Amino acid sequence: MLGTTKRDRAAERRETTRREILDAAWAIASEVGLAQVTLRDIAARVGMRAPSLYTHVDSKNAIYDAMFAQAWTECLEVMRGLEQNPPNDLRATLRLYARTFFDFSVSSLARHQLMNQRTVPGFEPSPESYAPAVEVLGALRHRMATFGVTSEADVDLYVAIVGGLVDAQLANDQGGERWRRLLDRAVDMYVHDLDQRAGATSLHTTTEDER
Amino acid sequence: MLGTTKRDRAAERRETTRREILDAAWAIASEVGLAQVTLRDIAARVGMRAPSLYTHVDSKNAIYDAMFAQAWTECLEVMRGLEQNPPNDLRATLRLYARTFFDFSVSSLARHQLMNQRTVPGFEPSPESYAPAVEVLGALRHRMATFGVTSEADVDLYVAIVGGLVDAQLANDQGGERWRRLLDRAVDMYVHDLDQRAGATSLHTTTEDER
DNA sequence: GTCTATACACCGATAGAC
DNA sequence: GTCTATCGGTGTATAGAC
Numbered sequence: 051m052l053g054t055t056k057r058d059r060a061a062e063r064r065e066t067t068r069r070e071i072l073d074a075a076w077a078i079a080s081e082v083g084l085a086q087v088t089l090r091d092i093a094a095r096v097g098m099r100a101p102s103l104y105t106h107v108d109s110k111n112a113i114y115d116a117m118f119a120q121a122w123t124e125c126l127e128v129m130r131g132l133e134q135n136p137p138n139d140l141r142a143t144l145r146l147y148a149r150t151f152f153d154f155s156v157s158s159l160a161r162h163q164l165m166n167q168r169t170v171p172g173f174e175p176s177p178e179s180y181a182p183a184v185e186v187l188g189a190l191r192h193r194m195a196t197f198g199v200t201s202e203a204d205v206d207l208y209v210a211i212v213g214g215l216v217d218a219q220l221a222n223d224q225g226g227e228r229w230r231r232l233l234d235r236a237v238d239m240y241v242h243d244l245d246q247r248a249g250a251t252s253l254h255t256t257t258e259d260e261r
Numbered sequence: 262m263l264g265t266t267k268r269d270r271a272a273e274r275r276e277t278t279r280r281e282i283l284d285a286a287w288a289i290a291s292e293v294g295l296a297q298v299t300l301r302d303i304a305a306r307v308g309m310r311a312p313s314l315y316t317h318v319d320s321k322n323a324i325y326d327a328m329f330a331q332a333w334t335e336c337l338e339v340m341r342g343l344e345q346n347p348p349n350d351l352r353a354t355l356r357l358y359a360r361t362f363f364d365f366s367v368s369s370l371a372r373h374q375l376m377n378q379r380t381v382p383g384f385e386p387s388p389e390s391y392a393p394a395v396e397v398l399g400a401l402r403h404r405m406a407t408f409g410v411t412s413e414a415d416v417d418l419y420v421a422i423v424g425g426l427v428d429a430q431l432a433n434d435q436g437g438e439r440w441r442r443l444l445d446r447a448v449d450m451y452v453h454d455l456d457q458r459a460g461a462t463s464l465h466t467t468t469e470d471e472r
Numbered sequence: 473g474t475c476t477a478t479a480c481a482c483c484g485a486t487a488g489a490c
Numbered sequence: 491g492t493c494t495a496t497c498g499g500t501g502t503a504t505a506g507a508c
Contacts, residue, residue, distance in 0.1 A: 101487095168380055300500085312503085321502085479505105480501105482499100484499085485498090490493075
């Protein structure tokens with residue numbers, strides 16, 4: 051049917067333009083900073099005037115929202131990729147997850163600020179865009195549960211430690227490895243704490259002392 | 262001398278006005294958010310027009326800079342206050358420092374954003390304003406050194422852990438205690454790791470300086 | 473010295489012509 | 491769909507009143 055084809059082509063074109071807008075926004079964000087992205091700059095990069103963007107996006111924050119969803123979706127894919135050939139002990143798993151998330155986070159300051167910090171004044175992610183972020187945490191929770199780590203506090207502590215290392219790295223030694231070097235040590239000390247607690251409650255699920 | 266008195270009085274008045282401006286900025290920041298502070302709102306609160314502020318401050322970022330210095334100076338005083346009757350073992354000391362810094366940070370979101378996050382787009386603290394922040398870290402370093410903890414990595418890890426807990430608390434459970442409850446556990450596991458390493462390096466627990 | 477009015481350049485967003 | 495014109499908002503520079 052011709053009508054359908056036409057409509058598909060139009061939708062496809064629309065999609066492409068939207069992609070170009072987001073790509074332009076990412077480029078500007080990584081060049082001059084996330085908060086320094088302006089609609090006029092985005093428009094100029096895709097060959098438009100600023101108001102024309104509004105036929106493709108609802109607002110500037112909608113652009114941030116789409117970028118937020120993109121970032122966390124990409125993160126989710128990276129973390130899901132780890133489930134292919136997973137390590138069979140807790141320590142190696144948490145080391146791998148920590149390093150993967152760390153490297154992903156540290157590889158783009160603008161993206162990390164969008165994902166994890168509130169560096170854009172008025173922006174609050176929509177529930178739909180927030181979903182993949184929740185899923186990343188859910189995947190981690192599920193993975194940890196297979197090793198018997200199920201308590202909220204245990205997961206919270208792991209998340210806080212890894213997040214703290216990421217933040218410290220980006221804030222104080224951007225492009226360096228000063229905090230990255232501490233990842234394995236931090237995980238080991240966390241796992242040791244878990245083992246100790248598991249021993250106390252006689253909930254031993256993993257063999258330890260590999261290293 | 263009359264001249265001197267007059268000049269003193271003028272300077273005093275100037276100082277007072279400056280204080281009022283900063284107080285107004287803090288008030289607005291805690292009410293509507295740090296980035297939502299506008300010169301016109303500050304001016305209105307101190308009974309001025311926006312441009313008049315420029316006779317007392319150099320720019321809006323200069324206001325942020327002064328607030329940054331205030332915040333870290335206050336933090337320094339709080340942390341210095343702990344040196345009055347200090348605990349005599351490492352664990353208790355690090356627990357105390359962590360909890361004190363945590364509670365200080367968590368008690369004002371706007372202040373924490375200004376001190377530790379880059380939530381204000383164009384703002385970068387001046388070296389003078391940054392000084393008290395460095396001093397806080399220096400005081401911690403000195404305190405830890407009295408217990409033989411001198412390596413940069415050891416201090417870095419402690420800072421990252423505490424900072425990670427603070428960020429997680431403010432980002433995910435503002436006003437709650439979900440991550441605050443993990444403070445002692447985190448410190449204990451950190452101290453245990455230190456002890457283990459001190460044992461592993463057999464001889465020197467204190468003379469492990471690096472870089 | 474303090475403050476004001478005015479003005480400028482920039483921002484996100486809207487209205488309406490083509 | 492894209493444009494121009496414009497609105498209300500921002501930080502800030504400056505000239506001049508008191």
